[in-house]
Amino acid sequence: MIKVLVAGFDGSMGNKTTNMVIENDKFELAGVFSPFAGKDNLREYTEFQDQNVPVYKTYEEVAAQKNDFDVWVDFTVPSAVYQNVKFAIENKISPVVGTTGLTDEQLVELKALAKENEVGGLIAPNFGISAVLLMQFAKKAAEFMPDVEIIELHHDNKLDAPSGTAVQTAKMISEVRTAHHQGNPNEKETMLGARGADFEGMKIHSVRLPGYVAHEQVIFGSLGESLTIRQDSFDRSSFMTGVALAVEKIGNYNELLVGLENLL
Numbered sequence: 001m002i003k004v005l006v007a008g009f010d011g012s013m014g015n016k017t018t019n020m021v022i023e024n025d026k027f028e029l030a031g032v033f034s035p036f037a038g039k040d041n042l043r044e045y046t047e048f049q050d051q052n053v054p055v056y057k058t059y060e061e062v063a064a065q066k067n068d069f070d071v072w073v074d075f076t077v078p079s080a081v082y083q084n085v086k087f088a089i090e091n092k093i094s095p096v097v098g099t100t101g102l103t104d105e106q107l108v109e110l111k112a113l114a115k116e117n118e119v120g121g122l123i124a125p126n127f128g129i130s131a132v133l134l135m136q137f138a139k140k141a142a143e144f145m146p147d148v149e150i151i152e153l154h155h156d157n158k159l160d161a162p163s164g165t166a167v168q169t170a171k172m173i174s175e176v177r178t179a180h181h182q183g184n185p186n187e188k189e190t191m192l193g194a195r196g197a198d199f200e201g202m203k204i205h206s207v208r209l210p211g212y213v214a215h216e217q218v219i220f221g222s223l224g225e226s227l228t229i230r231q232d233s234f235d236r237s238s239f240m241t242g243v244a245l246a247v248e249k250i251g252n253y254n255e256l257l258v259g260l261e262n263l264l
């Protein structure tokens with residue numbers, strides 16, 4: 001059995017993940033983690049009355065029981081994810097991280113730490129197969145159509161913008177695209193932000209509205225034609241297959257990987 005701790009268990013993704021772990025015969029829910037939890041055991045929560053699982057609130061509590069955990073699944077917040085992943089690696093608990101917001105510098109540091117500790121881990125901006133495919137297709141398209149704008153659309157509880165998926169899409173496109181300005185070089189924004197965020201000349205636009213979950217559209221323009229690639233996550237269940245795959249496989253690695261495609 002793979003022993004799993006879910007950090008952010010009380011959030012939208014953390015709740016879905018907690019239920020997925022409980023229902024998966026290959027996994028044991030060995031703990032949940034949030035500094036803000038008001039209870040000491042998961043069975044005190046109405047939804048989990050049959051689950052005798054400790055609620056951990058501090059790193060010290062987790063460290064004292066670190067042999068109880070194989071995998072740390074993180075669906076928390078951008079402001080906490082770096083410290084959470086650093087702690088997990090230092091305690092030889094494999095991080096499987098959905099939380100977005102890690103900087104490039106933090107990623108480099110965490111990769112080195114994982115190598116030093118010979119701990120496998122995964123940072124996945126998106127666990128949905130439709131999003132993983134969208135990023136791959138977008139990179140291919142950019143080889144031939146280098147003028148591109150990204151529109152990501154999310155629920156209006158999301159803390160960060162642009163989305164981690166949109167940033168990862170732009171990074172993958174930039175591997176095959178020469179950085180260049182798009183639009184009139186003399187263009188002026190008469191309203192600040194009108195042209196969106198800029199990534200090596202590509203523009204990224206973030207929509208936040210009730211009714212949305214997670215969606216991304218990549219639009220390519222060229223002489224006399226356009227190509228649009230779109231993915232939609234209508235429900236957070238779309239991420240669970242990828243999370244389960246990562247939890248199951250991450251023990252086979254001894255380095256920190258970025259992107260679910262590394263495990264497919």
Ligand SMILES: NC(=O)C1=CN([C@@H]2O[C@H](COP(=O)(O)OP(=O)(O)OC[C@H]3O[C@@H](n4cnc5c(N)ncnc54)[C@H](OP(=O)(O)O)[C@@H]3O)[C@@H](O)[C@H]2O)C=CC1
Nearest residue numbers: 008010011012013034036076080098099100124125126127
């Ligand atoms: N990679 C992927 O496929 C996906 C990634 N995400 C990402 O996952 C993250 C979470 O998304 P979502 O579930 O919608 O967000 P929510 O706000 O619904 O949940 C976040 C949870 O984390 C808790 N939390 C805050 N700080 C800490 C901490 N230091 N340690 C542990 N838990 C903490 C929050 O508690 P409290 O409310 O008390 O602050 C909350 O319960 C976001 O970064 C999002 O971008 C989301 C979906 C898919």
Ligand SMILES: O=C(O)C1=N[C@H](C(=O)O)C[C@H](O)C1
Nearest residue numbers: 100125126158163164165214
């Ligand atoms: O906050 C979300 O919901 C999501 N966040 C991730 C991101 O920022 O890319 C993944 C997915 O889009 C859902």
